[in-house]
Amino acid sequence: MIQSETLELLEWSRLCQHLATFAATKLGFVAARNLVIPTLQAESEKLLAQTKEVYELETRLTAGLSFEGIQDIGESIERAGLQGILAGNELLKVATTLSGARQLRRVIDNQQDVPVLTDLVAELRTYPELEQEIHRCIDDRAQVADRASPNLAGIRTQIKQLRTQINRLLHNILQRHSNAVQEQIITQRGDRFTIPVKAPQKDAIPGIVLDTSTSGATLYVEPNAVVPLGNQLRQLVRKEQVEEEAVRRALTEQIAAVQTDLERLLAIATILDLATARARYSLWLHANPPRFIDYPATETITLRQLRHPLLIWQQQHEQGRAVVPVDLLIQPHIRVVTITGPNTGGKTVTLKTLGLAALMAKVGLFVPAKEPVEMPWFEQVLTDIGDEQSLEQSLSTFSGHIRRISRILNAISSIDNQEVSTSSLVLLDEVGAGTDPAEGSALAIALLKYLASHAQLSIATTHFGELKALKYQDERFENASVEFDEVSLSPTYRLLWGIPGRSNALTIAQRLGLNLEVIEQARGYIGGATEDVNQVIAGLEAQRKRQETKATEAQQLLEQAERFYGQVSAKAAALQERERELRANQDAAIQNAIAQAKGEIAQVIRRLQKGPVTAQDAQQATNTINQIAQKRLSPPPKPKAGFKPQIGDRIRIPRLGQTAEVLSNPDDDGAINVRFGIMKMNVKLEDIESLDGEKVTLPKAKKPEPKSEEQPTPQQAAPAIRTSKNTVDLRGSRVADAERVLDEAIALANGPLWIIHGHGTGKLRQGVHAFLKQHSRVTRYEAAEQADGGTGVTIAYVE
Structure with a gap:
């Protein structure tokens, strides 16, 4: 009972509703809404492994896992097992579900590093022959097809011929007795064909009156001439129905024969869909996978930047306030944490956030906290949150709390009779409240000490100052508080560890204008010791703020240094790459020059070898080789100074x-x-x-040239000349292919580009213009001159 109360207090059903919205099938939706919380840690580990693998697939695959075609056919399978006959639409659902499951298994089998999902779908049987038989016998309208049975095809042929005969006979009657009919149409009443006859002339067409219009002015008569044909048609339709039922019965029997495998298929599809919903919900929450630790033996509970999942949903979908994360770092020796601070400061939200995080980890969900997420596996999460006051049961707030706490203690003792339980998380809100402060404080101390010995971890919120001192009496206790801004007189919702909350009531009252005499008198009643404690706490809070400020500044400096280092490294890499390119270009130029020089020298040698060599020939060859050396092998000129x-x-x-x-x-x-x-x-x-x-060598100012010389100015560009290199012929291309060719041409162009697209339907020209309009390098475009192609050619100006 206390478990169901805990789920209600933590609003677990709301989280399940949010999870269900990420399901792809009705099966997964229902399973998410009725999420089962595992009772063994091994089950939770298995669910987490499924979520991790699907999470990886969701980020790896473009569309993620697809559950298209998979439907809830559980009732149909069950009725088939009870020898019922499935309808055509139910048979089609079975076929599409088999196809969808097969496609799902194929996708998973083709992936690497998903052993859990691979093992899960390994036992999936999808019966492709059954799917094919259903599609052979049932058409897309969920009707039995002619090809399902030779007898059925023959019967339907007879029905078609008989209906044609009836229609022809009725049309003849309509033409012969046109004055007696209301309209020149043939109607049906049930499975009988009738003619609308005017009531005063009902005797003009002998037959059976099957229906009457609302006004009574029209009678729907089946002429005596077609009654035998109608009877024959009814017999054929009945035979058709019997044959269709036989086909559907045969298919249903095939389904019943594999009922167990189909039920297993639905179970596997539900598991996969639920795992996909968990992965997609975790991805939406920006959550991280938890690791179950050995607490309280050696490891620390680590939940940094933990956020309440329901508040995240409220912020995203209902425009709620920003979610303030909390840090929960609990050492192995801690059994009880007491959280103090002002009302509406976030104490209760902290309890609910931790409770939901523990439950989310158990069901295989990621936890909305910063990595690493490390927490115990709690067999029980037990809470006492909220006001239990009930007029119907004559319960005060205190009585309601005590009854619920009693159920919590009974639940702890029922699962573990040892001195220390290793499985329970207990969350208590305003422990000991609702009664005399002295007695309530004493009861709270006793209760928390009992929980320190019998529960794995307990978190309690309180206003009692006496509970703050437990930390200094018992090392199993720890203090925490919610921060309060005394300037704005409002909480910041941040959780501070190691420092108990101090009383702010008198400070708030003074700033709100309460009489100073009353406030000073109240301080006198409190006593100097309490004021000293508050001053010590204030000093600790100030010291913490200074440390946090310094830590923030150090972090900013570190990030700035890392950013500068990245920029310098990138620039150095760019310079090195540039140097390598220049060196490679120089080496290629030298090798090219050497190869050309060798070729020219070889030609000289071949000329000398063709005949007798004279001194004049030798001198001429020497001069030629010297010219080659001077032209080809001279060192490259040094670059001019300046850039x-x-x-x-x-x-x-x-x-x-x-x-x-x-x-x-x-x-x-x-x-x-x-x-x-x-x-x-x-x-x-x-x-x-x-x-x-x-650096750039700045140009020296030049004296203006005489106007008489009429030299062109730098702004006067040479007229563009159309060549084969700046012309692209796209005629006959599709728009998509034309865009690819055009993009390559623009990348190589440096000036006007002539694009031949022709006239045709105009679609290619429109596509070309749309592409040019959005291209970043094209400044403008226009149709060519009439002599150059007119509107069948577009000139694009590329910058």
């Missing part, structure tokens, strides 16, 4: 700490346009340098 940026060069802007691409030549003011990332800007030549640190 001149060209369009397309990569340069560095030291004052911005950025590398950029040159987009334009220097203007009259000595500035160039550059781009880094998605940004473009103008920079002065003196503000840039090459990637190897060489």
